[in-house]
Amino acid sequence: MESTNAPAGHAGTVTVAPAGRPAWTTTWLLLGFMLVNFADKAVLGLAGPEIMKEFGLGRQEFGTAQAAFFSLFSLSAVGVSFLTRKVRTSVLLLAMGLLWSVAQLPMLWAAAGFGTLVATRVLLGLAEGPAAPVAVHHVHGWFEQRERTLPTAILMVGAAAGVAVAAPTLGAVISHFGWRWAFGAAGLAGLLWAAVWAVKGKEGPLAPPVGRRAHIAGGEPGYAEVPLRSVFLSGTFITAALGAFGAYWVMSAKLTWLPDYLQTVVGWDLQQASAAVGGGAVANGVVLLAHGLLARRAALRGTGGKLPAGAGAGLLLVASAGAVTVFATVDALWIKVPMMFGPMALALVMITVAQTAIARITPPSQRGVVLGVLVAVFALGGIVSPLVLGWIVDSAASATIGYRNGWLVTAVLLLGTGFLAALFMRPEKDARRLGVPESQAAGVPVSH
Structure with a gap:
């Protein structure tokens, strides 16, 4: 596929990467990357009851361990995203995969205590903070703007698939081999992915240039940049970040506290709770994939845009x-349980929509940085959510009352951020105001 809208200063055509086998192979590899990423996140929640029992922890103390994961998460998301202007994303992704394993494997040591757990979660968060923005930035180097929603959604499906696979698998590992081997299994999975990526991972033909090539291209009209302050102060960025914050809050709350809630309040055992968490994660993936397929179909048919992206996601x-x-409020399990399998997952669509909307209002050479800042902002939900819900539950007269109050706080947050996104998230309008044409994301010059 070729386009004739070459950047000024270039003779000839602009080659556009078809969404063929290499593009989709990269997408599936990065799906595996995100799967391991969220299995790493889920392992602490799944092992939580056993860890609290062995170390004698309260829920608020355990929430501190989960929050430790996010202590450097946002900082590294921004810092490494700036590196995307200097270092190839394929190299950054490989480094992250290796660091994840380094962070997980120490918990196999029998003498590793709560301090080691907190330290390794900090390291894991440092290595996983840039995962989503760098992976999305990388996959966008293989697809045109109009085709990006589906591959972005597939990467986000990795979050659901990671939990869906991790919940029953790691639940069985914990039951048969103890909670420490759950961390070991997650670390070995990271090493396996890194080995495959070292052989197969490569840059897409639409990836913006890095290093010296980026400096040369940056001065050409086809690669014109915009002031980052204008992007960050746009209605689209602010409400996308807030909406994604709400979505990430509920996702983090479920990862951290749902296994304990199902065992403590509902009365299920570990296997039942793990199966329910895994089933809910499958439903999350179905919701994200269905949204991606519908968005891609509408875009390719030219029927998108009737309802603004922010309105739909909000x-x-x-x-x-x-x-x-x-x-939170209904006790009947035949009503309560189905809420996990789809309806609660609707919030996660905002994480996909936020990233594609931000990519639309940002020139390709700045996309990695802006995506990193977006993730840094909404990942704060991962820090606050475990602490707030842990404090609410521990402060209540009973776990049942505490969890009910915590889920209701979550509902209020989703309601408020949803209305804001519906009213003010307008990527096409802000892209026109910032002077970011869609054609900038459609190709790269044949030569530099």
């Missing part, structure tokens, strides 16, 4: 708020 946050409210 309304899904509002719907998710309703589902969380029902989950």
Whole structure:
């Protein structure tokens, strides 16, 4: 596929990468990357009851361990995203995969205590903070703007798939080999992915140049940059970040506290709770994939845009708020349990929509940086959520009351951020105002 809208100063055509086998192979590899990423996140929640019992921890103390994961998460998301202007994303992704394993494997040591757990979670968060923005930036180097929603959604499906695979698998590992081997299994999975990526991972033909090539290209009209301050102060960026914050809050709350909630309040055993968490994660993936397929179909048919992206994603946050409210207040399991399998997952669509919307209002050479800042902002939900819910539960008269109050706080957050996104998240309008044409994401010069 070729386009004739070459950047000024270049003779000839602009080659556009078809969404063929190399593009989709990269997408599936990065799906595996995100799968391991979220299995790493889920392992602490799944092993939580056993860890609290062995170390004699309260829920608020355990929440501190989960929050430790996010202590450097946002900082590294921004810092490494700036490196995307200097270092190839394929190299950054390989380094992250290796560091994840380095962070997980020490917990196999029998003498590793709570201090080691906190330290390794800090290291893991440092290595995983840039995962989503760098992976999305990398995959966008293989697809045109109009085709990016589906591969972005597939990467986010990795979050659901990681939990879906991790919940029953690591639950069985914990039951048969102890909670320490759950960390060991996650570390070995990271090493396996890194070995495959070292052989198969490479840059896409639409990837912006880095290093010296980036400096040369940066002065050409086809690669014109915009002031980052204008991007960060746009209605699209602010409300996308807030909406994704709400979505990440509920995702982190479920990863950290849902296994304990199902065992403590509902009365299920570890196997039942793990199966339910895994089933809910499968439903999360179905929601994300269905949204990606529908968005891609609408874009390719030219029927998208009838409902602004922010309005649609914002309304899904509002719907998710309703589902969380029902989950928190209704005791009947035939009503409560189905809320986990789809309705509560609607919030996660905002994480996909936020990233594609931000990519639309940002020139390719600045995309990695802006995506990194976006993730840094919404990942704060991962720091605050475990601590706040842990404090609410421990402060209540009973775990049942505490969890109900915690889920209702989550519902209010989703409701507020959903309305803001529906009203003010307008990527096409802000892209026109910032002077970022869609054609900038459609190709790269044949030569430099």
